[in-house]
Amino acid sequence: MIGRAAVALLVALAAGCTYHNVLFNAGELYTLAEEHRRAGQDTSARSAYADVARTTGPAVRARPDADWADD
Numbered sequence: 001m002i003g004r005a006a007v008a009l010l011v012a013l014a015a016g017c018t019y020h021n022v023l024f025n026a027g028e029l030y031t032l033a034e035e036h037r038r039a040g041q042d043t044s045a046r047s048a049y050a051d052v053a054r055t056t057g058p059a060v061r062a063r064p065d066a067d068w069a070d071d
Helices: 002-038 042-062
Strands: none
Touching: 002 042
16 A cells, blocks of 8 residues: 555656646746847747747646646
């Protein structure tokens, strides 16, 4: 029984870490997009914004009421 509980805990932790890693990476991409936008590099900015939407889309659709979803 302890083995199953440990596996369940590890799976939950791994899922949580993966989930928050996606959001962290999206934040970094957004910062990069903003830097490109401010520098007048519109093509690079659009590409980075598209990457943000692509990487966070599944997370936002899965939890649209989350605190960070409207960010």
